[in-house]
Amino acid sequence: MKTNVKKQILELAQQGKRIDDRAFDEFRPVSIEYDISVNAEGSAMVSLGNTKVNAGVKMDVAEPYPDSPNKGNLMVGLELSPIAAPQFEPGPPSIDSIEISRVIDRGVREANAVNFEKLCIKEGELVWQVFIDEYAIDSDGNVLDAGAIAAIAALANTKLPKLDEENKVDYKEKNSKKLELRNVPLACTVVKIENFLLVDPNSKEEEVADSKLTITMSEHGIHGIQKGNGVLTEQEIAECITLAKKATDKLRKQLKLK
Template sequence: MEERLANSWKMTLNEKQFIETALLSDLRIDGRQPFDYRRLTIKFGREDGSSEVQLGQTHVMAFVTAQLVQPYKDRPNEGSLAIFTEFSPMADPSFEAGRPGESAVELGRIIDRGLRESRAIDTESLCVLAGKLVWSLRVDIHILDNGGNLVDAANIAALAALKTFRRPECSLAGEDGQEITVHPPEVQEPLPLIVHHLPVSVTFAFFTTDNIVIIDPSYLEEGVMQGKMTVTMNTNGDICAIQKGGGVGIMHSVVMQCLRIASVKAADITIKINKAVESYEIERNLRKIKRHPPKALDGGKSHS
């Protein structure tokens, strides 16, 4: 929570008190109810596997790339997935260029844990030649504007990018079947990833005064909160990961309430991601259609 320290330092005492007093009356400074998300928009680039997410004032982009590598010795039939985050000082003055800070590392770990431990991506389908070559996926997440709740925005961007990514088709040839040919997209259609489910993260912010809980904290609310918890769930209600930060204690009943809310919100966000991906796929297919000019009949002569 290092960037929040910088954020809270910039806030005046009156601003903090105003936010906390409003929360006591179930009001938020942007007009939302305690368990309302900000407006979510999901866009895609022309390249497969690139997404852009806006959650309120928070702006995040994600890109998926893949390369052929040797598999891990203990998992010769499985590809791999890695998350990388970039926190630019342009997104928030408290972010430092260069080496990723504690917040960047934590964000990457939360998203990685949700995807990896729930086995959301079928890594066995990324195997090209057992023990020799597998696809290694890399998700690069770029924070463009920090308006609060980076984890949920980055997680949505990563899921949307993975859903639209396609890896090149490969074939094996040669006498021993060990010669690998990677086909360019114009020769063979690239293959989408096998995504079993979408582990969606839902972040809660806690305030010690009267056990106040909200979801999707804004930049200013993060400057006042005493703790937070991110619950990663899918539409089946499976808990994929839980991460708690901050020193405030949370009662068991509050945790259970958060899990119930997270289940509903995760289902809503999953629907939005799938609808956005569906629209992208339609556009992608339309772009692929080669429009030929109509051929003139008999040298242009018309028949009556």
């Protein structure tokens, strides 16, 4: 079964084609639905082809971390909920889900997607804490890139809650102050199947891939790299970066962030 799929993918690749009629350097169609959950400070459902991820941002106040006393805290979690695919199992987060969460987290953090210094309330004492929680609801491969888009979409949709006189969060009072996006990091996963490099693998391509590389990029450059299974040559890594730059630049222009 797996070898048949691989054979089909390779035969098409030799003609420059993919099983879902895409170019090698093309993401699947992306759509965003905002405000999927009113109790979140910001929320969005992102579809990347048939892969769908729900994301929400909750904000709270907390003590800053000792190594960043003047910066807000960030925490990203993505659950591969068992509703999303028959192979996802209920229970504590799988290693895949932890890895995906951490790669998305690093992208948002390193690209300074939001100005974390503006999220400081009182240096060394009180800062905003930003929780981005995501849940896959349908998986057709590459949940990571979909999750990275969903994180940015939910952040772009975020309004800061109000603080009362005692610096407690009042969730009932809606504030109109938006969390400002400074930069748009996007993750781009490239898989190698024999000698072909394909961007944004669907589940069939993902399953037969020999190796995998995820590159998170913004307009300012590369912010994160995560190699998956398999091996890649220096030349192939350079090609992956070229593909990722082209694909993320195009996607960034298409995204309707609000």
